[in-house]
Every structure is written in C-alpha cells, then in structure tokens.
Amino acid sequence: MVSAVVDKAKQGTFDEDLVLVERFLGGDARAFEELYSKYYEKVFAIARGVLMDSDEAADAVQEVFTLVYRHLARFDKRSRFSTWLFRVAVNRSIQEARRNRYRSRTVALTEAAGRIAPEEPDTADPRVQAILAKLTPADRALLVLFYWEELSLQDIADSIGCGVNAAKTRLYRARERFRVLYEANP
Numbered sequence: 425m426v427s428a429v430v431d432k433a434k435q436g437t438f439d440e441d442l443v444l445v446e447r448f449l450g451g452d453a454r455a456f457e458e459l460y461s462k463y464y465e466k467v468f469a470i471a472r473g474v475l476m477d478s479d480e481a482a483d484a485v486q487e488v489f490t491l492v493y494r495h496l497a498r499f500d501k502r503s504r505f506s507t508w509l510f511r512v513a514v515n516r517s518i519q520e521a522r523r524n525r526y527r528s529r530t531v532a533l534t535e536a537a538g539r540i541a542p543e544e545p546d547t548a549d550p551r552v553q554a555i556l557a558k559l560t561p562a563d564r565a566l567l568v569l570f571y572w573e574e575l576s577l578q579d580i581a582d583s584i585g586c587g588v589n590a591a592k593t594r595l596y597r598a599r600e601r602f603r604v605l606y607e608a609n610p
Contacts, residue, residue: 441505473568
C-alpha cells in the first residue's frame with residue numbers, strides 16, 4: 425500500500441511512520457523495531473502516568489506493542505500511526521488500571537526482602553503524584569497526554585476517540601478535579 429504513503433505525501437502531511445508500517449507489512453521486521461524504539465519512551469510515559477507504577481507500566485507497554493505487532497495490518501493509514509499507537513496505549517493502560525484496582529499490592533516480607541528496590545525517577549513532586557493517584561485512570565490519561573506528552577487537543581481527541589470539543593471538555597474537567605484535590609490536600 426505504498427499508494428497510501430504517496431497520497432499522504434501529495435496532501436502535504438507525510439508521515440514517515442507510514443513508510444515503516446509499509447515496510448513491516450512487507451516483511452521487514454526491522455521496521456517494527458524502529459517504530460518500537462521511536463515510541464517506547466512515549467508509550468511508557470503514558471502507561472506510567474495512568475498506572476502510577478513503573479513495573480505495571482513496563483508490562484502494559486509490552487502488551488501495547490504486542491497488540492500493535494499483531495494488528496498492524498488493521499491500522500487505517502489515513503490517520504497518523506502515533507495517534508493510533510497512543511490510543512492503544514491509553515486504552516490498554518486504563519484497562520490495566522481497572523483490573524489492578526482490586527488486586528492486593530502486598531507481598532510477603534520474605535519475598536520483598538530478597539528484592540532490590542527499583543530506581544524511581546526523583547523528578548516528580550510527591551504531592552502531584554499523590555493527587556494523580558486519586559484521579560481516575562481516564563483523567564490521568566488526559567493529563568499525561570496534554571502536560572507530559574504535550575499533545576494537541578486534536579491529537580488527544582484522536583487518541584481517546586472523541587471530538588476536539590469533547591477532549592477539551594474532558595481535559596477541563598480532569599484539571600478541575602485535580603485542582604480541587606490539590607487545594608484540599610495542602
């Protein structure tokens with residue numbers, strides 16, 4: 425389907441990822457590795473923002489890329505690959521957060537004693553992290569996409585499967601819920 429890539433180029437919205445997608449679909453496994461390398465950090469940041477746990481985020485990222493690998497032939501080449509990938513990442517992360525909500529996070533002391541604690545980045549404000557943890561996964565996803573990934577409202581709308589006005593409204597409400605919790609917990 426090189427014609428889809430050529431059509432995009434004619435429209436002036438060339439997406440270099442489409443070339444990699446076409447190469448992968450043509451049998452070039454290295455093309456998928458390039459997509460993986462290019463987007464791993466962003467997908468991890470989305471998953472980490474939604475799940476609030478690096479280990480769970482790493483698992484979710486592997487699941488996201490496995491889903492993308494299996495279903496790349498279903499990708500509608502009229503949209504950007506990154507938008508589709510971020511939508512898969514958001515949806516998968518939210519599903520994982522819902523599933524983990526009821527799972528116990530405790531382990532036996534003997535099991536925990538044998539592990540070395542993973543290094544967590546020390547850049548996040550603990551108060552902000554605590555408030556984010558109180559929000560729903562969907563609210564966290566919106567805030568992560570807008571503030572950490574710096575996506576436009578159009579890209580966020582495409583990533584969560586709604587219109588731009590709906591994305592703007594959802595983002596506003598997520599910000600308000602964050603603000604109320606932040607001000608209530610000085």
